[in-house]
Amino acid sequence: MTEEKMIEISNLYHSYGDFEAVKGISFDVRKGEIFSFLGPNGAGKSTAINVLITLLKLQKGEVKIAGYDLTKEPSKVRESIGIVFQEITLDRDMTVEETLQFHGRLYSMPGGLRKQRTDELLELVELKDKRKALIKELSGGMKRRLEIARGLMTRPKVLFLDEPTIGLDPQTRMKMWEYLRAVNKQGTTIFLTTHYMDEADTLSDRIGIIDHGKIIAMGTPESLKNGLGEDVIYITTSDNEKAILSIKGFPGIKESKKKDREIFVIAKEDGTKLLPHLIHRLEEENIDVLSVNLKKPSMDDVFMHYTGRELRDEDASPQPFSPRRK
Numbered sequence: 001m002t003e004e005k006m007i008e009i010s011n012l013y014h015s016y017g018d019f020e021a022v023k024g025i026s027f028d029v030r031k032g033e034i035f036s037f038l039g040p041n042g043a044g045k046s047t048a049i050n051v052l053i054t055l056l057k058l059q060k061g062e063v064k065i066a067g068y069d070l071t072k073e074p075s076k077v078r079e080s081i082g083i084v085f086q087e088i089t090l091d092r093d094m095t096v097e098e099t100l101q102f103h104g105r106l107y108s109m110p111g112g113l114r115k116q117r118t119d120e121l122l123e124l125v126e127l128k129d130k131r132k133a134l135i136k137e138l139s140g141g142m143k144r145r146l147e148i149a150r151g152l153m154t155r156p157k158v159l160f161l162d163e164p165t166i167g168l169d170p171q172t173r174m175k176m177w178e179y180l181r182a183v184n185k186q187g188t189t190i191f192l193t194t195h196y197m198d199e200a201d202t203l204s205d206r207i208g209i210i211d212h213g214k215i216i217a218m219g220t221p222e223s224l225k226n227g228l229g230e231d232v233i234y235i236t237t238s239d240n241e242k243a244i245l246s247i248k249g250f251p252g253i254k255e256s257k258k259k260d261r262e263i264f265v266i267a268k269e270d271g272t273k274l275l276p277h278l279i280h281r282l283e284e285e286n287i288d289v290l291s292v293n294l295k296k297p298s299m300d301d302v303f304m305h306y307t308g309r310e311l312r313d314e315d316a317s318p319q320p321f322s323p324r325r326k
């Protein structure tokens with residue numbers, strides 16, 4: 001990875017009528033990075049990515065992609081990027097090979113180069129033996145892989161993916177991560193949106209967490225998790241309301257919150273040492289401790305800390321096949 005910037009975003013705003021969906025975000029993505037934009041449904045991820053790929057007009061702010069100004073040189077930007085959308089946009093009646101060839105022709109790639117890239121990419125996404133298969137005969141995961149291959153036909157500097165693994169089963173998702181890592185190793189900078197914590201955590205060099213149109217945290221997965229504290233402790237008691245009050249200001253606690261039916265505690269130091277004292281305090285207050293779970297901070301805890309809520313399934317479930325292009 002170098003210090004060279006592939007994406008530069010400064011004070012980006014975007015509104016739909018009176019509604020401000022993106023509220024002044026600023027950050028850079030370096031060449032060679034895998035950067036994830038993590039946030040719940042409706043956080044503003046798709047809006048932001050659609051501005052970056054020139055599908056939505058830049059209303060306010062400055063953006064450069066691969067060194068090109070989005071407003072002044074949109075065609076240079078388009079030449080520098082590959083795009084994989086949330087929904088499958090393949091022609092069901094074309095073969096795998098035809099799909100890539102057609103895309104190459106669309107971008108005026110010479111025949112020899114088209115063939116060479118098609119071969120390379122089918123190898124990369126392990127679809128060589130499906131070369132002659134019709135799209136309608138492919139599984140969901142294969143289609144996604146083909147879309148990635150198509151996004152890479154023009155050898156873009158930056159590959160944008162909007163929820164690349166939405167709707168895929170866990171095994172296929174992990175396979176997709178492998179392909180994306182392989183693509184990245186070949187030198188492509190990757191910018192993806194996701195609402196999956198594990199995806200952001202395992203795949204990314206850096207994560208930006210977005211909520212209600214604003215970046216609320218940014219860093220490497222490790223720095224975000226380590227920055228939270230030493231350990232997190234979830235405690236269920238006979239009276240959580242009372243418990244949260246009685247441990248307020250307790251030494252060694254960085255933060256404590258009531259969360260659904262439990263208490264969420266971030267320990268500044270070793271949680272195993274803090275825990276007996278905490279339990280003792282609760283018992284002094286005649287509060288029964290019903291269960292305890294102590295662990296290292298996860299991305300879920302990071303999200304919980306910054307937003308005060310969980311990225312629950314009800315917020316994050318894949319939405320029914322809705323058009324993404326706004």
Ligand SMILES: Nc1ncnc2c1ncn2[C@@H]1O[C@H](COP(=O)(O)OP(=O)(O)OP(=O)(O)O)[C@@H](O)[C@H]1O
Binds near residue numbers: 016041046195319
């Ligand atoms: N065309 C539109 N007109 C009006 N409001 C819109 C439009 N598109 C999106 N919004 C609103 O803007 C906000 C951000 O939406 P956006 O799709 O960018 O979020 P997201 O983080 O990508 O969510 P998802 O995970 O569902 O893709 C939401 O409140 C959404 O309802």
